[in-house]
Amino acid sequence: xxxxxxxxxxxxxxxxxxxxxxxxxxxxxxxxxxxxxxxxxxxxxxxxxxxxxxxxxxxxxxxxxxxxxxxxxxxxxxxxxxxxxxxxxxxxxxxxxxxxxxxxxxxxxxxxxxxxxxxxxxxxxxxxxxxxxxxxxxxxxxxxxxxxxxxxxxxxxxxxxxxxxxxxxxxxxxxxxxxxxxxxxxxxxxxxxxxxxxxxxxxxxxxxxxxxxxxxxxxxxxxxxxxxxxxxxxxxxxxxxxxxxxxxxxxxxxxxxxxxxxxxxxxxxxxxxxxxxxxxxxxxxxxxxxxxxxxxxxxxxxxxxxxxxxxxxxxxxxxxxxxxxxxxxxxxxxxxxxxxxxxxxxxxxxxxxxxxxxxxxxxxxxxxxxxxxxxxxxxxxxxxxxxxxxxxxxxxxxxxxxxxx
Ligand SMILES: *Cc1c(COP(=O)(O)O)cnc(C)c1O
Numbered sequence: 001x002x003x004x005x006x007x008x009x010x011x012x013x014x015x016x017x018x019x020x021x022x023x024x025x026x027x028x029x030x031x032x033x034x035x036x037x038x039x040x041x042x043x044x045x046x047x048x049x050x051x052x053x054x055x056x057x058x059x060x061x062x063x064x065x066x067x068x069x070x071x072x073x074x075x076x077x078x079x080x081x082x083x084x085x086x087x088x089x090x091x092x093x094x095x096x097x098x099x100x101x102x103x104x105x106x107x108x109x110x111x112x113x114x115x116x117x118x119x120x121x122x123x124x125x126x127x128x129x130x131x132x133x134x135x136x137x138x139x140x141x142x143x144x145x146x147x148x149x150x151x152x153x154x155x156x157x158x159x160x161x162x163x164x165x166x167x168x169x170x171x172x173x174x175x176x177x178x179x180x181x182x183x184x185x186x187x188x189x190x191x192x193x194x195x196x197x198x199x200x201x202x203x204x205x206x207x208x209x210x211x212x213x214x215x216x217x218x219x220x221x222x223x224x225x226x227x228x229x230x231x232x233x234x235x236x237x238x239x240x241x242x243x244x245x246x247x248x249x250x251x252x253x254x255x256x257x258x259x260x261x262x263x264x265x266x267x268x269x270x271x272x273x274x275x276x277x278x279x280x281x282x283x284x285x286x287x288x289x290x291x292x293x294x295x296x297x298x299x300x301x302x303x304x305x306x307x308x309x310x311x312x313x314x315x316x317x318x319x320x321x322x323x324x325x326x327x328x329x330x331x332x333x334x335x336x337x338x339x340x341x342x343x344x345x346x347x348x349x350x351x352x353x354x355x356x357x358x359x360x361x362x363x364x365x366x367x368x369x370x371x372x373x374x375x376x377x378x379x380x381x382x383x384x385x386x387x388x389x390x391x392x393x394x395x396x397x398x399x400x401x402x403x404x405x
Contacts, residue, residue: 015330017357018366019338020151020311021179022201022208024356025266029206032265033258040255048264049255050246055267059181059204060196060214061275062188066237067214068244069263071256074178074199077211079107080235081174081195082145084223088112090142093134093171095126099152099341100176104145111231116141122343123153123301123313128161135169142222143172143194148186149179151202152341154313154350155302156184163192172219178202181212182270182355183282183310194219200259203282203310205355206266209259266355282309285358288393289351290314292367292386296374301348310358312351313344322346325373333369363390 017024038045057067070077082104086092090113094105097120105115116138118130126146135141144166148157159175166173172194177186182203188196194216201208215223215237223230223238230236234253242250270278286309290300298314300307316322322339326349329335338350353363367386374381 014334016333016335016362016365018351018353018362019336020202020350020352021199021354023203023205023352023354024362025205025207025262026269026356028269029262029265032261033207035258035261037257040257041249041251045255045257045260046246046249048260049244052260052264052267053244055264055271056212056214059267059270060177060186060188060198060212061190062196062214062216064188064214064216066220066241066244068212068240069200069260070197070211070213070235070240071209071253071259072211072235073201073208074176074197074211075103076235077178077197077199077213078104078176079232080211080213080237081197081215082107082113083111083232083235084226084230084237085143085172085174085195085219086111086113087142087226087228090114091116091138091140092143092145092174093118093131093138093141094145095120095131095147095157097124097126097153097155098122098147098150100147100150100178101145104147104176108145113142123155123303125155125157125302125306128158128165131162132165135165135171139169141169141171143174145174145176147176149177149184149308149311151179151311151350152313152344153301154308154311156180156306156308158306159191159193166194167192172222178211179308179311179354182278183358184279184308185275188214188216200263200266202352203355203358204263204266204270205357206262207259209256210263212263279309282353282358284394284397285353285360285363286310286312287397288360288390289353289363289367291393292363292390293351293370295385295389296370296379296381298349301344310352310354312353313348314351315348316346320374320379321377322349325370325377328373329369333365335366335369337366360394
């Protein structure tokens, strides 16, 4: 067996990450990741875990005792919630209007559950009336499962009234907030969400590797009442709860120490900015980006009122060469944006303005680069118009702020 050459330390170039995740990471978070390790039962580390729980409760806007950062990416959060709450034979209503709803239906099936799909066209939302109709027809249903921010289409699922509806029918409400948490309101307690998971690599702007997760007392009771133990040992939340619980601290698996340092710092940044200011920043940068893209003929896929501020999904005019533009953006400008998935492949771009990626400078840089590229490709674009439209959005927002002050 021959050894590979010794090579050099890996030194990735600086990229502007404006895709569907991972997002840009603040230097303070990178610094936290590089700190010396502690043992996972060291009192200092246990203190850090308690602090992360408190900060996550504030971020999820909940008092749920069971609020943790699960090991693994957002998908681990998704699988943990389904594997713990859906038992063989359980029926679950699941909204399917994109990639992540489709995955949730698959996961429910793999747990032996019965996914009752409510399909909607990609880019649309699942209407409240459809949920009510299906619940009336299909009772009893163990859970209703919805994706708050469908990253494959840019659609924003309204949730304000779903929790009350679920309670009427005795169903748990499970919500995927992987892309929404940290960029738009996610009100776990006020909206009556029973299980909510997220990921670190989207609007929390931490590298991928942890899944923030919170469960209501109702959801924890459903886990205690299981007829059979959770089929996944690693993701068994009853066992994991015994490690996060300050009274027991029973070893289950070694916590990803450095990732938790990073998450603590990322949550400190979220809290320093403030909930409302952070949501407003995401909205303003999205508005400015969309104003610029419109001048290039790129219009949002979801209808007004159902658009995500952190994931701007725009449809491409026929003659644009999707792959060529994205390659040029990456190779010449160091900017990453996302293409379409599944049926939207080649038909949309997904431009992420998540967490640290959601900055005015990034919006203007991207629009400037896109204008150059599409002009080179013979598109009828007026150089400077897209950037100007975005600047106008920022200016009128400043004027509005000053007038109201
Ligand atoms: C990204 C994403 C996931 C999966 O997260 P990973 O970190 O890629 O595992 C799940 N749901 C939604 C809505 C997402 O955007």
